[in-house]
Amino acid sequence: MSAARDVTDATFASEVLESETPVIVDFWAEWCGPCRQVGPILDKIAEENEGKVNVVKVNVDDNPATAAKYGITSIPMMMAFKDGEIVAKSLGAKPKPALEADFAAVLGG
Numbered sequence: 001m002s003a004a005r006d007v008t009d010a011t012f013a014s015e016v017l018e019s020e021t022p023v024i025v026d027f028w029a030e031w032c033g034p035c036r037q038v039g040p041i042l043d044k045i046a047e048e049n050e051g052k053v054n055v056v057k058v059n060v061d062d063n064p065a066t067a068a069k070y071g072i073t074s075i076p077m078m079m080a081f082k083d084g085e086i087v088a089k090s091l092g093a094k095p096k097p098a099l100e101a102d103f104a105a106v107l108g109g
Helices: 012-017 033-048 064-069 096-102
Strands: 023-028 054-059 077-082 085-091
Touching (some): 012 023, 033 054
Parallel strands (some): 023 054
Antiparallel strands (some): 023 077
């Protein structure tokens, strides 16, 4: 069971851009091996930072409009949003300490 909620083209604005809590968005796809590697790491970050940051997932195959809007050409791509603006990005599967460093702007590290 993933700690990250699924977000769609229809719900992206309300769940991410209008969120009062910073949000880390995981752009992923079922067929992407590195995406499956990074998923549990993001779940752990979500659990450890509950109430401080939300973690959501956008399946790029099912939600092409959002993927296109943010220029997602490689996955896994993670972006942190705060007040509707991108404040950090991370491309590729990385160990937890590297992801935490990439997202220090929203994790308070």
